[in-house]
Amino acid sequence: MRALVMTAPGGAENSQIQEIAAPHPGPGQVAIDVAYAGLNFVDVMTRRGDAAYAADWPYRPGKEVSGTVRALGAGVTGLAVGDRVVAAPVGAGLAEAVVAEAALTVPLPDGVALREAAAVPLGLATSVLLLTDAGRFTAGDTVLVHSAGGGIGNAVARLVPLLGGGRLIGTVGRPEKAAAAIASGYDHAFARTDEAAEAIRAAAGGRGVDLVLDPLGTAALDLDLAVAAPGARIVLFGNAGGGTVADLPPLGRLMAGNLTVTGFSHRGLAATDPERLARAIRRVLDLLADGGLELPVTELPGLDAVPAAHDAMQDGLATGKYVVRVDG
Template identity: 60%
Template sequence: MRALVMIEPSDGPDRTQVDKVDEPVPGPGQLTVEVAHAGINFIDVMARRGDPGYASGWPYVPGLEVAGTVRSLGAGNTGFSVGQPVAAFTRGGGLAEVAVAESALVVPLPGGVSTAVASAAPLMLSTALLLLTDIGRFRPGDTVLMHSASGGVGGAVARFVPALGGGRRIGVVGRPDKVDAARAAGWDTVLVRGPELAGAVRSAARDGVDLVLDPSGTTMLDVDLAVAAPTGRIVLFGNAGGGTPEPLPPAGRLIGGNLAIGGFSMSSLTAAAPASAADALRRVLDLVADRALDVEVTEIDSLDGVAAVHQRLAEGQGSGKYVVSVAA
């Protein structure tokens, strides 16, 4: 079968190629998916550059979310049938014509949901939902601040806020040329990251921000703390810049400010609590099927175009959510 293969760590696309690899065989409690569409994510870039913990070994086939049909079932797997439309989390290997997944992380695809949209649901949409609800404790009327607001998760968060009761949406982008994309995604106010960011946020939200969602590790944490309202929540859910995150602030600063800092990792959740991850995916797909959530994706027409998208994301040039049509 064809798959996207990263030969060894690299900061560029020079060590990524589409190649023939062996088709995976499902073990007990697993199944394989004939992939129609797969999601493309910045986490693939983190694996490509060799960040610890993102690639299981080299060469490496990336890809953590897929949609398609069940191709084969491992021993003892009675919950699915061959040919059934599904969406799934994978532990790598999703950017291929066939991917293996744990059955506990596979969800039937509701009628009316395309595989292109469904392939964006396991990581992007489920992460956005959990950041707001289970982790961030969003309440209708809250002011939400999102770093990397023009990206896939940022756009999904902007769309979830109205679906969850509404609130003020403030998006932060890294460059002025991303402002329009963030506004198009639904952010009410869009600010460009810079030395005056904290003051600009305070001008836009004079009572402070109730919920800050930050994928940049700890590089923006001083700003997050400066703009958070009393009883505000800050959720760190990535380390996009790489490197070692700085220590968190002293307990006294959090206690004195009535602030909470939480963390979130979808990959860790799928390992430690797969039922919670699958439940979030199911909730998201139902919202899409019921037309309560509108999702836009940019579709790449083959695996051959994925390396260029990875490079676009690595250079901060990407906007929105990218998925790839994989079906042969």
């Protein structure tokens, strides 16, 4: 079968489409013929060699897929060969077939297309969990999202109205991406410049923001604290810039503002509490099936197009969510 293989840390020059053996499921696992796979920034971080993302090389990326069940491992119940499913494999999803844990393989409801479903197991499920579990979103909250033009940012913009509504403020790395964030549902969007704090506070009505969703490591943490309303929650869920992570704020500063700083990891949740992640996946699929949620995606025509898309994501030129058609 064909699969995308990253041979060493670096860029697109180290991403190759190779012919490899199709995988077989072990106990508690499911083999899936991949129809579509989602692209996520975590694969860009792995490709460039960020610490803790790849234990060894070569590495096979891809952490969310849609497709049909190819084979079942021992002990798997509730699924059958030929079922349409989505899954969150630990990796290797950018391939014609992949193995995933049955606990993180969820049947696809009628009416949900495989194309859009490929954005669910990591991107949309993470967005739901960031808002509800980690961020304790309440209807009417003012929410600040960094990297608002990306896949998570787009998903949050579409989920907040379904969770009761609130004021949405986004930041983007490039000024020209602000308009796309507004078009996706943000009330305000600003480039991350020295004037961003003042602009965010004004957009929040002078009070500050109730919830911050921040994938930038600690690079924007001073900004987060500067615009946080009393009792705000700050959720750190990545380190997109790849820089050194700084210490968290002193306890006194957090206590003075009744602030909460929380970490979130999709990978950690998949390893330690897969049922919680599966519930989030099912919740999003139900929203898609009911027609309440729509998420535009950009379809790539095949695996050969993925390295260039990873380049665009790394350079901050991508907008929205990419999925790649794998089954031809």
